[in-house]
Amino acid sequence: MADLNELNLPNEELARVIDPDELPAQGRFKEPLQPGDYTFKLPQVFRGFESIVGFQNEPQLEARFIDEFALVVPALNEHFNWKVNTIPRLRGKDKIPVSDFAYLLKALEVRAAGNTLKDLAQALLVAVEQQSTFKGTVKWGTKCSESKDVYKDGAVQAGVKGCGRKYSTDPYTTKKSYGPNQEFTRVFPIPQRQDGTYSPTFECACGATLRSWPEIDRIR
Numbered sequence: 001m002a003d004l005n006e007l008n009l010p011n012e013e014l015a016r017v018i019d020p021d022e023l024p025a026q027g028r029f030k031e032p033l034q035p036g037d038y039t040f041k042l043p044q045v046f047r048g049f050e051s052i053v054g055f056q057n058e059p060q061l062e063a064r065f066i067d068e069f070a071l072v073v074p075a076l077n078e079h080f081n082w083k084v085n086t087i088p089r090l091r092g093k094d095k096i097p098v099s100d101f102a103y104l105l106k107a108l109e110v111r112a113a114g115n116t117l118k119d120l121a122q123a124l125l126v127a128v129e130q131q132s133t134f135k136g137t138v139k140w141g142t143k144c145s146e147s148k149d150v151y152k153d154g155a156v157q158a159g160v161k162g163c164g165r166k167y168s169t170d171p172y173t174t175k176k177s178y179g180p181n182q183e184f185t186r187v188f189p190i191p192q193r194q195d196g197t198y199s200p201t202f203e204c205a206c207g208a209t210l211r212s213w214p215e216i217d218r219i220r
């Protein structure tokens with residue numbers, strides 16, 4: 001160890017200056033954002049791109065808004081980790097393949113100069129530079145996995161698999177294929193606490209302890 005003046009520290013500014021008001025919370029487990037509508041702001045700097053593989057082995061792009069690149073929820077002064085990719089899903093009654101990434105660029109009001117993955121990434125970086133915001137609906141979901149050993153009574157139960165039930169804060173039932181008078185629950189509701197909020201962990205009908213994960217739906 002040495003006196004400060006003996007250290008010969010460089011005079012250059014540090015690469016990333018962090019505003020003291022924007023330091024992330026330390027350590028303690030924070031519950032995810034409760035389901036609902038929020039405005040999200042892009043981070044000041046973004047280097048969270050990852051190349052991933054799509055359904056037919058084609059290259060795709062993922063933007064990972066995680067940790068230092070997390071989205072900001074200005075109304076709550078909180079950060080939100082989120083991933084979005086260019087893998088298309090069939091949307092609307094005409095079943096047109098569109099990715100969440102395309103909806104994000106539209107919501108951010110930026111247009112890609114061309115149709116390559118690099119063009120899409122650059123459009124997102126323009127929005128980062130403009131510190132753009134978008135709106136989205138947070139919902140939670142989870143599945144009691146049939147392929148994994150369940151967590152129950154505070155420990156992993158070796159060899160005991162989950163029951164396959166799906167849960168969401170946006171549950172739904174369907175009448176199709178079960179006759180006109182029979183409802184079939186495809187996605188079960190995540191139970192609410194007495195004050196109406198949702199707990200990030202809850203007990204499945206089979207007894208397994210499940211943890212819900214937040215996602216952003218209806219990007220706009």
Ligand SMILES: [Zn+2]
Pocket residue numbers: 144162163164165204205206207208
């Ligand atoms: Zn279960």
